[in-house]
Amino acid sequence: MAHTRTALVNDLLDPIRFRPMGPDVFGLTQPQELLAAIAEEGEPLLELIHQHVVSIQSFRPETLLQLLRLAAKFESNPDRYCRHNTPLTGKILINAFYEPSTRTRLSFDSAWHRLGGDSINITDRSSTGIAKGESLEDVAHMFNNYGDCVVLRDGHAEAVYSMCSTLRIPIINAGNGIDEHPTQAMADLYTIFKWRPSLVQATVPSEDRIRIGIVGVPSRMRTVRSLLRILAKFPQAIDEVVVIHAPDLDYPLFDSGQREELEAAGLVIQTATALTAEIPDLDVVYINAIAWVEDGYERHGEGFHLTRDLPFKPEAIVLHPLARGAELSTCLDDTPHNWYFSQARGAVFLRMALLTCMVNRAERVMDVV
Numbered sequence: 001m002a003h004t005r006t007a008l009v010n011d012l013l014d015p016i017r018f019r020p021m022g023p024d025v026f027g028l029t030q031p032q033e034l035l036a037a038i039a040e041e042g043e044p045l046l047e048l049i050h051q052h053v054v055s056i057q058s059f060r061p062e063t064l065l066q067l068l069r070l071a072a073k074f075e076s077n078p079d080r081y082c083r084h085n086t087p088l089t090g091k092i093l094i095n096a097f098y099e100p101s102t103r104t105r106l107s108f109d110s111a112w113h114r115l116g117g118d119s120i121n122i123t124d125r126s127s128t129g130i131a132k133g134e135s136l137e138d139v140a141h142m143f144n145n146y147g148d149c150v151v152l153r154d155g156h157a158e159a160v161y162s163m164c165s166t167l168r169i170p171i172i173n174a175g176n177g178i179d180e181h182p183t184q185a186m187a188d189l190y191t192i193f194k195w196r197p198s199l200v201q202a203t204v205p206s207e208d209r210i211r212i213g214i215v216g217v218p219s220r221m222r223t224v225r226s227l228l229r230i231l232a233k234f235p236q237a238i239d240e241v242v243v244i245h246a247p248d249l250d251y252p253l254f255d256s257g258q259r260e261e262l263e264a265a266g267l268v269i270q271t272a273t274a275l276t277a278e279i280p281d282l283d284v285v286y287i288n289a290i291a292w293v294e295d296g297y298e299r300h301g302e303g304f305h306l307t308r309d310l311p312f313k314p315e316a317i318v319l320h321p322l323a324r325g326a327e328l329s330t331c332l333d334d335t336p337h338n339w340y341f342s343q344a345r346g347a348v349f350l351r352m353a354l355l356t357c358m359v360n361r362a363e364r365v366m367d368v369v
Contacts, residue, residue, distance in 0.1 A: 037200050067357070089116035099154060111351040111355055143169065160173045185229065211281055215245075241268065287327055
């Protein structure tokens with residue numbers, strides 16, 4: 001034992017160094033290209049003042065594009081907004097996460113603090129009056145007095161709607177059961193448009209449209225449901241979406257009317273059960289394996305695994321909302337297909353843009369390029 005302790009002490013005498021560049025910064029130069037591709041218009045962002053963000057359905061394409069542009073502005077020059085222009089100074093965010101979270105909770109917290117705001121974090125229902133039977137409506141009444149914006153994650157789909165009924169400050173749905181996760185979909189779209197900025201144009205030539213493969217179950221996964229809805233806002237950029245699923249599902253692949261809603265918006269949807277057969281024709285591969293249902297989670301598609309030896313297109317990218325499991329191999333991390341770490345990084349800047357607009361501070365950054 002003494003020999004082991006001595007060896008550990010000796011090891012600590014040598015510096016432990018890290019690499020400042022890695023797979024999490026793939027696509028780092030792309031925000032400038034996206035910024036140049038979207039003309040700045042402030043008016044669509046005014047819609048977000050005093051508005052709750054519960055579903056991606058309520059967003060117009062014009063508003064989404066301006067949000068992505070503002071996110072690209074933040075990401076292109078973060079020091080300007082984090083050190084010299086802090087538009088959220090004096091504002092307080094209430095982060096209420098009644099379901100486990102790493103990236104979403106911390107990225108909202110990071111986004112708010114980077115812009116000069118302060119935050120209150122609640123990570124356990126049992127530490128609140130809910131444990132004593134207090135209703136979510138009454139909790140929301142109290143939140144009105146304590147902060148300027150609420151971010152809520154709850155495993156029950158109806159929770160965010162209950163709070164909306166009594167809130168007088170904006171709330172962002174950070175995931176409500178199997179229903180929706182709108183800001184994750186915004187971060188997904190931001191990543192895709194950074195990778196291929198030409199897709200933001202009102203008219204995209206047919207040969208430039210992309211084919212997206214989504215490995216998941218739209219009826220059970222909130223990330224997939226919201227992603228499909230946001231893609232349906234930009235059908236002119238997408239040749240086809242292929243939903244790849246296990247052949248022996250325990251649930252319907254789509255909810256009643258879900259596929260029809262997407263197709264009516266102009267999205268072309270196909271389904272498949274053989275991942276490897278689809279990979280060579282996909283420009284974007286999005287994979288998820290977890291569905292959070294109330295107080296637990298389900299795993300889906302355990303037979304699907306993305307590895308570096310699959311026949312990807314040379315420029316194809318892989319996205320994942322994370323946390324990952326066996327479905328996404330770490331052997332892809334040091335390949336150019338890895339845009340899932342850039343996806344997580346970009347979510348911070350996307351949420352910076354959204355939060356700035358929702359608390360009516362966008363005018364402080366809109367005229368600064």
